[in-house]
Amino acid sequence: MKLERVKNTKRNVFHGAAFRILSTILPFIDRTILLRILGVEYLGINSLFISILSVLSLAELGFGTAIIYCMYKPVAEDDTETVCALLELYKKIYRWVGTIILGAGICVSPFLKHLISGEVPSDINIYLVFFIQLGNTVISYLFFAYKSSILSAYQREDVISKVSAGTLILQYLVQYLVILTMHNYYAYLLIVPITTLIRNVFKYFLASRIFPLCNQKTEKRLDEEKKYEILKRVRALFLHKIGGVITNSLDSVVVSAFIGLSATAIYNNYWHIMSSVGNTIAIFYVSILAGIGNSVASESIDNNYKKFNRLTIFNNWIVGWCSICMLCLYQPFMKLWVGVEYMFPFHTMVLFVIYFYINLIRRINVTFKDACGIWIEDRYKPLVSGFANVILNIVLIQIIGIDGVLISSIVSLAVVEFPWEVYVLFKSYFARGTRRYYIRMAVSAVFIVLTSIVTYLVAHFAVTKYIYNDVSALVITAIICIVVPNIIFLLVWHDKIRFVKSYLKR
Secondary structure, three states: OOOHHHHHHHHHHHHHHHHHHHHHHHHHHHHHHHHHOOOOHHHHHHHHHHHHHHHHHHOOOOOOHHHHHHHHHHHHHHOOHHHHHHHHHHHHHHHHHHHHHHHHHHHHHHOOOOOOOOOOOOOHHHHHHHHHHHHHHOOOOOOOOHHHHHHHOOOOOOHHHHHHHHHHHHHHHHHHHHHHHHOOOHHHHHHHHHHHHHHHHHHHHHHHHHHHHHHHHOOOOOHHHHHHHHHHHHHHHHHHHHHEEEEOHHHHHHHHOOHHHHHHHHHHHHHHHHHHHHHHHHHHHHHHHHHHHHHHHHHHHHHHHHHHHHHHHHHHHHHHHHHHHHHHHHHHHHHHHOOHHHHOOOHHHHHHHHHHHHHHHHHHHHHHHHHHHOOOOOOHHHHHHHHHHHHHHHHHHHHHHHHHHHHHHHHHHHHHHHHHHHHHHHHHHHOOHHHHHHHHHHHHHHHHHHHHHHHHHHHHHHHHHOOOOOHHHHHHHHHHHHHHHHHHHHHHHEEEHHHHHHHHHO
16 A cells, blocks of 8 residues: 555644644643642652553563554555454454553552652552552553554554544543642542543544454464564564663652652653653654655665655754753743752753753664664664663762763763664665764764854843843743754755755655
């Protein structure tokens, strides 16, 4: 089946952007209400248990990603029977996954108190809170979740975005009402698994209606070669998931265990802003993934290499500009949102920005690698990166506190993950050397750093000399961040930006 890649990408980006705006603003309001009404420790408990459940979700192993990848070819060839067979396998696997996560959560629960440094709020039973959140995770696997893979394989992420946006609005409106009127934390938490179930049901029925051919019972069974291919990729993806969980989830656990719930909440406030910006950019990566997968299955390596270079230029521009905005706006925004007492010092904020830049600048590589199904070749990368991250976390947090957690993540990304991913992609698919790529990325990074310094100095001068109100300072800084770096980009990168603009328009 020939997908309308440009049309689907535009549609996915539009609806994905709308959903991402909602999923940034609504949790922000939610965290603000929790902080003001219940206190910072409740935010810390939420962040800790979400991180623990992310670790338990390793039971998924990566079957979802592997099966969606295996759908790209039959989708391109209009082989509905194979798609249906893969869907049936996915359904069975997710039943097992949900059951395993439930069992693992029960086994972990006796150790919860050892993961919290200091006291918890007196009116909170941490075990009850944990089991409510565990129930939400289990529901997300056991009830209808597998069917949304059809939407992803056919590049209809816009449908997923619409359903997710609608249920997210419902969830947070009810949660706001509960917390403002009842001040009941347990009732507030119970809303989440209910809306998760509603979300899965809607995705199931919409996928069935849009792609009715995938509802049929098929007599076809996957041959042993196909099953072996899936299992081989799953083994590699499981290792990749371990690395991702260690980098993104265990940080909160380490902060909670060594410093306390308040520090965990503050850390996750900063993390929430950083991940919200990153997730907004990630709409682009998600939207083009199926299209790139279809292109890999149907077009030449040379054509895909050209696409890779064009998308890398675009990514450098967007990630660089967002990094500059975060450098200038992070602290003024946090001051207005939570107050000085819940802020980290400037140098810690800079580490968040560096982490953001390194993490996002590599995403075009990761997107192409996922579209090509290249997971086996660098399967040991996450183990090396994760092991280095954990050791550095535990050592550095005891020496330099929160900064140590961020430095360990930056080192694992910059020294292990990024170069390993580049090497594997260029060797296994593009069959080219990496020297020219590294030179372009290094020049781009230096240019972004210099532009960041210029923009920050201009904003700092304008605010300190002419502005004395926090809100006005934030607005003026935002305007400077929009104007100054993009003028510099246009002056220096005008040929590249014009080239990328014409490509994206096509």
